[in-house]
Amino acid sequence: MTITVDGINKRFGQFQALNNVSLNIPEGKLTALLGPSDSGKTTLLRIIAGLESADSGQVAFSGKDVTKLHVRDRNIGFVFQHYALFRHMTVAQNIAFGLESLPRKQRPPKSEIQKRVSELLEMIQLPHLAQRFPAQLSGGQKQRVALARSIATRPKILLLDEPFGALDAKVRKDLRRWLRNLHDEFHFTSIFVTHDQEEALELSDQVVVMSQGNVEQVNEPTELYARPDSRFVFDFLGQVNVLSGELKHGSLSQGNARVTLPGIQHQGNAQLYLRPHEVRLATVPAEHANLPLRIEAVSLIGSEVRVELRPEGWASEGSDNIWEVGISHAEFNDQRPARGDLRYAVPEVGHLFTGKDTQPETVSWAEADSFPRVRLIN
Amino acid sequence: MNATQSSRHRRVGDSPAIKWLLIGTAVAVAIALLIMPLLVIFVEALGAGWGTLADNLTDQYTLHAIGLTLFVAALTVPLNLVFGTALAWLVTRFRFPGRKLLITLIDIPFAVSPVVAGLLYLLLYGRNGWVGSWLADHDMQLMFSWPGIVMVTVFVTCPFVARELIPLMQQQGSEEEEAGVVLGASGWRIFRTITLPNIKWALIYGVVLTNARAVGEFGAVSVVSGNIRGQTNTLPLHVELLYQDYNIVGAFASASLLAGIAVFTLAVKGFVEWRQTRTLNRLQTEEAA
Incomplete structure (x- = not known):
């Protein structure tokens, strides 16, 4: 029926x-x-x-x-x-x-x-x-x-x-x-x-x-x-990391933070939404993104290691100014990130909101990534 | 060390002196104001022996008073049972403007002196009253006969059932009844198999209180009954009449009957109350769980 x-x-x-x-x-x-x-x-x-x-x-x-x-x-x-x-x-x-x-x-x-x-x-x-x-x-x-x-x-x-x-x-x-x-x-x-x-x-x-x-x-x-x-749907369906800033010549920036957005023509205010699994952490900034963050907490409970980070020299919107990134236990054992360490977020896929009620544009940096991600096979 | 520890463990009201002082006062007051008078009634009633008591109770007028009292209670209790249940259902299961006001209005009979209530009925339904004069033209007499006694008794006792049901039904909510409707049950089936069993003990408690008050009501009834011996004399009025006739033993005999009903009511009320607190406690632990 x-x-x-x-x-x-x-x-x-x-x-x-x-x-x-x-x-x-x-x-x-x-x-x-x-x-x-x-x-x-x-x-x-x-x-x-x-x-x-x-x-x-x-x-x-x-x-x-x-x-x-x-x-x-x-x-x-x-x-x-x-x-x-x-x-x-x-x-x-x-x-x-x-x-x-x-x-x-x-x-x-x-x-x-x-x-x-x-x-x-x-x-x-x-x-x-x-x-x-x-x-x-x-x-x-x-x-x-x-x-x-x-x-x-x-x-x-x-x-x-x-x-x-x-x-x-x-x-x-x-x-x-x-x-x-x-x-x-x-x-x-x-x-x-x-x-x-x-x-x-x-x-x-x-x-x-x-x-x-x-x-x-x-x-x-x-x-x-x-x-x-x-x-709303983005926010409601799980943790999301937001960079809200000024979009100019295909580059979104706020304070210290900057992300290059290939193929985006829009100018003015914009927000980039990233899921915890769409970001990885590196010790140096990537070519397309400079998002310095300091580790606040590391949680090993669950199938994934959850890292909470606070923006360094810029501010995130919502979620108590905290970014959350999920990494595998293997990656954790490799890198041993600890509270107080400085890391750079490297977005792989993001969702850009420009106007007030418009749908987001999905941006992918897969090819632009200058640090190819090493996939660890367990 | 030990002393400080034990004093720290002492709670408010734990001092034995205060405890016994309070208990002593309560017992003394209870004896002086409640138990002694009750005993006096039975002692006086039996003062001239069982035979006299029996004679007094089987007196023609006393028997009529007993009959009338039971008759009034037998009409009042079912009327208020239906009215109170309907009212409680209305204010706990529906939302409408004036609902809070209605809940407050239920208490009017508690707030108004019964004598005043009787007077109001007399003014309204008496031979010269607004409604009464019209009724008199049609050969109907309410005041100074049994319908008037039933009317004021219903008025005085109408809050008891509703007052017992409303808090319980509010706490239980209407989810079970909704579940019943979704499962296809008719309104009557829902009331009979879901609502009624859930409110059973509160309902019985309300009936017991209504009955006690209906049997014992004096003020309102005395205004509208006209105290006609053998016609409109209820048991409480009869006690007063006998007393004014200097028939002290007769008055106490009838009074002992009323007191007996009261003691019996208390026993039933105690039992029902015990059952009800058990249900409520279970409800609360269920909610907490």
Whole structure:
């Protein structure tokens, strides 16, 4: 089932929660609604579910207008952020609730319901907890019960509101993988709301980035990460290093810092956005860039060594005036960068924003690089 | 060293002198103001033996007063049960202008003296009142008969159920009910299988309080009932009437009945309260987790 959202407006008093939002959610795909708090993502999800009504606009499932259809009759699965399990019912009763709420004609017989419940308990790997009450479960278990409950009536659409928001990191990772498998197995059209960009990029087929009630950009995770349309999306999707300066004769400069931009004609103010992996560190400036930075901190945790640096003789925009560069552990062992050392950032690929609302131009220095990067093979 | 350590560990209020002084005062006040009078009621009622007590309670007028009191309570409690639940549902599940004002208005019966409330009803629904004169033209009498007694009792006791439910329903939020609708449940099914079990104990507590107050209400009822023996005399009014007749033993006999109901109510209330704090504690630990 495809979901089409057309021209949705929603206002809470003075606050414009959604501003003329239109979206296409493809069938069988897992779509993430990503944005900071108050970006309208949860409101949009609740409007699609029918828990909230839009001031204007239309929601359609597979081309059929459901704007006026009551949430009860939309046959969707909905998972709440705080699980919303029925606290006085057992796990089994919770899961059976949707089936038992079906109109008498469609309701399966008691034995059939019991069978379906035990299948679902099997699927969420909690058959031994069937007779427990929600208060006796851990957060991860509650969320799995909530998922089982929401899909018991076999809806075609599954909506999840910050499904992993209240869980700790380890459980979150497990559940994420589990949800992906579940989705692939049952072929729902799923939408989940999250403020965690990593979660959105990792889990979904399509990401909808929202900000202040507007859709900023819609794309596949890899495309979105590689080619953000706007400064907002760039900022929101992970760490970014910014050089803001004066662009003149194909050269962007500010204070001590200078970067040559081959093939750029624009003059005036401009910002160069660089991802941590699009920059490497050298002990001498490159021909095309002079970006002196002093190392503030080195973090060895994770699959990559994260180096935090402070601009020397110029200033970065945002992120507390800190640049972040990721290097491999092999590179780290080679160079041994330490706090207080001076390094020069050498950009390999960058994204240049010139006008106010224009899309960025991607600049690559791969050939201009006078210090060819030695790729270390592990 | 030891002395300084133990004094550092002493918390506010740990001084034994203060502790026992406070406990002693509380016990003394409780005995003088609560326990002694309660005991006196039963002692006086039984002063002339069980037989006299039984005679007094089976007196024609006393029996009628008991009947009327129970009748009024039997009408008041269900009315306020429905009204209080609906009101609590309204102010906790919907957002509308004037909602805060409505929550404040619920407390009016607590703030207004019952005698004043009775007078207002008399002025409005009495034979010469605005509404009352119209009703009198149509041969309907509310004041100085049982409908008037029920009306003022409903007024005086209407906040109890709503007051108990509102904080609980606010804390529980409406997510479970939303989950129910998404799963396709009808409004009635949601109320019966989700809302009602969640508010059950608070509801019972509210009913117990409503009932206690409905049975014991004196001021408002005394204004609108007209104190007609054997017709509009409730148990509290009957106690006063007997006392004014110098039938002290009779008055105490009826009073012991009211006191008995009060003690029983307290026991039920204590049990329900204990159940409820347990639920609330569980809610809070759940939220903290």
